[in-house]
Amino acid sequence: MLNIVVLVSGGGTNLQAIIDAVEAGEITNTRISGVISNNKNAYALKRAQKHGIKSLCISPKDFGSRTEFNRNFLEAVDGLNPDLLVLAGFLVVIPPEMTERYRNRIINIHPSLIPSFCGTGYYGLKVHEAALLRGVKVVGATVHFVDEGTDTGPIILQRAVEVEQGDTPEVLQRRVMEQAEWKILPRAIDLIANGKVKVEDGVVKVVEDDN
């Protein structure tokens, strides 16, 4: 059984997709051991509570220094004994001690086709604003392992989504969530939980079923 801890900062629609997929048996061999937010007002925390999932808030604002926050954050994560950390709209930089300890055991959902529209400054709606400004016709989402860089780790799954005439950043964001994020994030967790994801020389090999 894979114990996952989901890290969130906002609305938590990706968390909801994971909860729903676990409850529907679309993600197997997996238990959500906890949800951690850096924002006490995140609606994601309510979603966790509604489903009886342990939830807690730990914010850099509550500590005198980043070092102190990082130490407490790592302790909080370790305390939940996760096999896999899932960043689902988590907007705090992961401390290097955590990427080191959880090497190839942290995944993130990013709302673009990496390596487009990723890295520092590209998060949430900003990604979709940039895509529309550039005039790209295809966007999408990526699930990747987290390393020391920003959106630089090995790519696990991607799904493309078409831009439509008249899209606003909000409309595009919603389409990318519905058609890509809410599908590939649960899928990636299920693949990992069932031993189907291997990382070789920084590249992910997914062993899919024949059916």
Ligand code: GAR
């Ligand atoms: C999602 O679109 C996710 O891909 C994005 O934040 C949103 C969170 O929504 N993450 C990033 O931009 C990370 N760089 P949610 O709280 O409803 O899941």
